[in-house]
Amino acid sequence: MEVYVLIGPSGTGKSHRALMVAQENEIDVVIDDGLLIKDSRIVAGKSAKREPTRLQAVRRAIFVDDEQTREVREGLSELAPERVLVISTSAKMIQRILTRLCLPQPTKVIRIEDIASAAEIAQARETRRREGKHVIPVPTIEVKKRFPGFMVDPLQVFFARRPDAKHQRVGEKSLVRPAFSYVGKLFIADAAIRTLLNNILAEIPGVGRAVKTRIHVQKNDGVIIDLEVQVLYGQRLRPLLYLVQERVQERIQYFTGLTVLRVNVLAKELVV
Numbered sequence: 334m335e336v337y338v339l340i341g342p343s344g345t346g347k348s349h350r351a352l353m354v355a356q357e358n359e360i361d362v363v364i365d366d367g368l369l370i371k372d373s374r375i376v377a378g379k380s381a382k383r384e385p386t387r388l389q390a391v392r393r394a395i396f397v398d399d400e401q402t403r404e405v406r407e408g409l410s411e412l413a414p415e416r417v418l419v420i421s422t423s424a425k426m427i428q429r430i431l432t433r434l435c436l437p438q439p440t441k442v443i444r445i446e447d448i449a450s451a452a453e454i455a456q457a458r459e460t461r462r463r464e465g466k467h468v469i470p471v472p473t474i475e476v477k478k479r480f481p482g483f484m485v486d487p488l489q490v491f492f493a494r495r496p497d498a499k500h501q502r503v504g505e506k507s508l509v510r511p512a513f514s515y516v517g518k519l520f521i522a523d524a525a526i527r528t529l530l531n532n533i534l535a536e537i538p539g540v541g542r543a544v545k546t547r548i549h550v551q552k553n554d555g556v557i558i559d560l561e562v563q564v565l566y567g568q569r570l571r572p573l574l575y576l577v578q579e580r581v582q583e584r585i586q587y588f589t590g591l592t593v594l595r596v597n598v599l600a601k602e603l604v605v
Contacts, residue, residue, distance in 0.1 A: 336440055337417070342422055351418065366380055367379055367393040369409065392587075395433070402433050405434060409436075529588060563604050566605045
């Protein structure tokens with residue numbers, strides 16, 4: 334199986350162009366926002382667009398849920414496609430999806446900047462900001478079955494006529510406004526993350542409380558956490574601090590949906 338990926342920040346028009354990318358690369362299976370789509374029909378999965386909050390939508394899109402993951406894996410096994418297009422917001426998110434779905438590394442990586450102009454991307458972002466509308470690359474009849482009350486408007490896409498084709502192919506997409514688009518921007522206070530960090534540390538034997546934490550936001554890429562902790566006397570420092578790094582990154586990402594780029598841990602105090 335060959336895996337093609339389409340990468341671009343949220344709201345830049347990836348799903349809007351998904352059918353055209355699939356058509357140009359002769360791909361008939363698409364994985365987008367938690368859904369497995371075959372020939373414009375939803376085969377398996379649960380859409381992130383149906384989630385009530387943005388955090389839950391992110392978790393749905395990267396297949397955190399085991400049942401959803403199993404369903405899509407089984408769907409892929411039954412379809413056995415030659416090529417599949419995976420759509421997500423970053424290379425890191427793509428890797429998570431590929432790992433969860435047991436897919437091979439990408440054959441081709443397509444970035445939104447490769448297929449859309451700066452003006453088109455800016456317009457897509459402005460539309461998302463003002464209207465909160467999202468595109469799903471399936472016909473409205475599929476949307477009505479899976480998204481009762483969500484349908485906003487159908488969109489038709491006309492593909493260029495191929496030399497060996499008698500007729501111009503027409504594709505259909507649906508425009509929806511998810512529940513989470515009404516919420517606006519999401520803000521997670523540093524104090525909330527610090528409280529969560531202390532709860533995580535309390536579950537790790539050999540570690541005391543956090544002496545100091547610093548959270549550095551890296552624009553839209555994620556966060557870096559600097560963490561100084563108490564360590565109980567008699568512990569092997571290196572494996573313990575590696576465990577803290579791993580557990581903090583995993584649990585913060587799981588509970589908040591934030592991308593944790595790095596966790597720097599320093600054993601600051603020794604407690605007897």
